[in-house]
Amino acid sequence: MEKDADGFYSPAPADEHTDLIKSSFEVSVTLADQQADPNSPLYSAKTFEQLGLHADLLKGIYDMGFSKPSKIQERALPLLLSNPPTNMIGQSQSGTGKTAAFVLTMLSRVDFSKNKTQAICLAPSRELARQIMSVVVAMGKFTPVQTEYAIKDSLPRGTASVSAHIVVGTPGTMTDLLRRKVIDATEVKVFVLDEADNMLDQDGLGDQTLRVKNMLPRTGVQIILFSATFPDHVRSFANKFAPNANKIELQKTEVTVDNIHQFYMDCKNEEHKYDVLVSLYQLLTIGQSIIFCQHRHTADRIAQRMSAEGHKVASLHGAKDASERDAIIDSFREGREKVLITTNVIARGIDILQVNMVVNYDLPLLNERDNWGNKGDSRPDIETYIHRIGRTGRFGRKGISINFVHNKETWAHMEQIEQATGKKITRIETNDLDEMEEQMKKALK
Numbered sequence: 001m002e003k004d005a006d007g008f009y010s011p012a013p014a015d016e017h018t019d020l021i022k023s024s025f026e027v028s029v030t031l032a033d034q035q036a037d038p039n040s041p042l043y044s045a046k047t048f049e050q051l052g053l054h055a056d057l058l059k060g061i062y063d064m065g066f067s068k069p070s071k072i073q074e075r076a077l078p079l080l081l082s083n084p085p086t087n088m089i090g091q092s093q094s095g096t097g098k099t100a101a102f103v104l105t106m107l108s109r110v111d112f113s114k115n116k117t118q119a120i121c122l123a124p125s126r127e128l129a130r131q132i133m134s135v136v137v138a139m140g141k142f143t144p145v146q147t148e149y150a151i152k153d154s155l156p157r158g159t160a161s162v163s164a165h166i167v168v169g170t171p172g173t174m175t176d177l178l179r180r181k182v183i184d185a186t187e188v189k190v191f192v193l194d195e196a197d198n199m200l201d202q203d204g205l206g207d208q209t210l211r212v213k214n215m216l217p218r219t220g221v222q223i224i225l226f227s228a229t230f231p232d233h234v235r236s237f238a239n240k241f242a243p244n245a246n247k248i249e250l251q252k253t254e255v256t257v258d259n260i261h262q263f264y265m266d267c268k269n270e271e272h273k274y275d276v277l278v279s280l281y282q283l284l285t286i287g288q289s290i291i292f293c294q295h296r297h298t299a300d301r302i303a304q305r306m307s308a309e310g311h312k313v314a315s316l317h318g319a320k321d322a323s324e325r326d327a328i329i330d331s332f333r334e335g336r337e338k339v340l341i342t343t344n345v346i347a348r349g350i351d352i353l354q355v356n357m358v359v360n361y362d363l364p365l366l367n368e369r370d371n372w373g374n375k376g377d378s379r380p381d382i383e384t385y386i387h388r389i390g391r392t393g394r395f396g397r398k399g400i401s402i403n404f405v406h407n408k409e410t411w412a413h414m415e416q417i418e419q420a421t422g423k424k425i426t427r428i429e430t431n432d433l434d435e436m437e438e439q440m441k442k443a444l445k
């Protein structure tokens with residue numbers, strides 16, 4: 001099975017199982033080469049057969065077109081599947097296959113003869129929850145797995161109870177369904193947090209996630225935390241949340257993958273950023289692109305302006321209603337839209353292989369407030385940066401990110417990002433389209 005036009009999995013013609021990574025530019029690197037390179041995060045010495053998976057799940061994996069596990073899958077799966085179940089805190093770069101590791105664990109631990117919820121997975125956005133569900137359904141294709149969403153507007157009004165084996169959702173709706181006993185948690189034995197550092201952050205979803213955990217059985221639940229990033233300030237909470245966990249960790253400088261080439265453009269001012277973005281349009285539409293803004297209103301404003309000037313772009317953010325959000329991301333997955341202007345709502349986890357360019361129209365910032373709630377000095381949000389650029393360069397593919405800087409402050413932010421990630425960010429001139437195209441082609445080769 002390969003991803004269909006919707007970006008979800010569906011059966012592929014037999015001859016389409018190829019290791020060649022497709023891109024709009026000619027690409028010579030093959031996935032097989034990378035999976036044979038011990039320095040690659042995709043490397044594995046083992047086969048899926050050696051990881052102790054059930055035959056029905058192996059069928060699901062091969063049907064998705066996977067041939068070898070990645071490093072995180074090889075290392076995590078034996079630990080995740082061993083008995084007695086042990087908690088896991090797992091870190092691996094963006095786009096290296098963490099989803100399969102936790103989805104296979106949920107599917108392996110479910111007793112399909114019991115119509116009870118046995119695994120719960122939380123993600124920070126409805127878009128990511130829906131994507132994870134598509135992987136559960138694809139990998140579980142040869143099992144009798146029943147699934148249900150816990151995302152806004154997903155259950156018909158008046159649903160009294162859910163008996164699905166696996167429930168995937170966002171923390172607010174999950175809390176609501178557990179509290180109202182629509183989901184019976186008494187038989188839950190696996191609890192997964194994808195993007196765990198974000199889910200546990202006290203400034204973010206931490207409280208809600210803890211509320212969900214407190215409604216699960218006190219013992220006998222295997223807690224699985226996965227992310228590409230685990231900043232120091234959430235590590236200690238993660239250790240408490242998933243006690244005695246097996247840990248797979250990355251060094252700080254290993255967190256970004258080398259196949260994403262990072263650039264910056266020195267814009268004159270805020271308005272010039274818009275002009276530069278418009279001048280990039282042709283390059284943005286060679287493959288697909290995601291443009292990240294700090295605020296919803298910026299995303300809307302840019303999208304409206306560009307549309308009015310005849311460019312085809314879409315915008316997506318958390319202020320849109322659920323059905324509209326689903327339609328926009330589905331349309332982008334299908335490739336009907338090539339440029340998506342958005343906020344941090346889809347900075348994490350979203351896996352669309354055709355995305356070969358990410359633009360940080362605004363660099364991501366931490367919400368710094370002093371004790372009185374006033375805005376203090378701004379600092380770049382390094383983790384969000386890493387996740388944003390990780391929307392390209394999925395599973396060994398090449399990708400490009402471009403940061404727009406336009407004043408002293410944004411320059412300083414970019415330098416801090418460069419320092420923290422240990423990766424060079426190369427300048428591209430804003431006024432030389434040919435050179436820009438050349439650089440980009442080189443980066444994608």
Ligand SMILES: Nc1ncnc2c1ncn2[C@@H]1O[C@H](COP(=O)(O)OP(=O)(O)OP(=O)(O)O)[C@@H](O)[C@H]1O
Nearest residue numbers: 066068069070094095096097098099228349351395
């Ligand atoms: N063993 C494999 N062989 C081939 N493709 C794989 C394999 N494992 C995962 N993939 C593919 O790699 C892509 C990235 O996987 P996934 O979305 O799980 O990454 P991730 O590590 O969760 O990234 P992020 O940190 O951004 O959430 C997906 O398209 C997935 O189908």
